[in-house]
Amino acid sequence: PSMSVFTVVIQNAAPRERLGTATSTLTFLRQVGGVVGLAVAGTVFTQNLSTQLPKQLSAAHLPSQLTAHVTGSGAFSENNIASVGNLGQTILQAVPAAARPAIEPYLGQIVHALHDAMSLALGGVFWVALVGAVLGFLATLVIRELPLRGSGRAAQGTTTEAPDEEREMATVG
Numbered sequence: 001p002s003m004s005v006f007t008v009v010i011q012n013a014a015p016r017e018r019l020g021t022a023t024s025t026l027t028f029l030r031q032v033g034g035v036v037g038l039a040v041a042g043t044v045f046t047q048n049l050s051t052q053l054p055k056q057l058s059a060a061h062l063p064s065q066l067t068a069h070v071t072g073s074g075a076f077s078e079n080n081i082a083s084v085g086n087l088g089q090t091i092l093q094a095v096p097a098a099a100r101p102a103i104e105p106y107l108g109q110i111v112h113a114l115h116d117a118m119s120l121a122l123g124g125v126f127w128v129a130l131v132g133a134v135l136g137f138l139a140t141l142v143i144r145e146l147p148l149r150g151s152g153r154a155a156q157g158t159t160t161e162a163p164d165e166e167r168e169m170a171t172v173g
Helices: 002-013 016-059 064-072 087-094 097-141 164-171
Strands: none
Touching: 002 016, 016 064, 016 097, 064 097, 087 097
């Protein structure tokens, strides 16, 4: 609902001859804001995940060599952890064949640690989103209040018809 309110605010504040420019600028800036917001959220998530994953693997009481091997092997690449299906098997396929027998008994703990790390990383993203929402709310408080315009009809005593010569050109041909 707030999206349409901001459109009305922009249309009310802009001169009539610039309504198209004003509303298209609003749409453009919304899209830029979405791109920047997504980039910031993705960066925060990735940073938090790379920090939380070793902590959660250690908290799962995995041997330290196994934790180092799993985090350094590429088993937790973006493609692997975002895949659909059995995450344990996806992780197992990503590690070298020689290391699979050592990792397989701990696979459930590894998957659980990954889920915990992702949950904690996502929590950081929500904090960033909360800060953004508060800043957005504060920005709306400084918007100047303007009386709403009328329906857009021409003022009394003026005409919206084209001059005679333009009307004649339009009917010829």
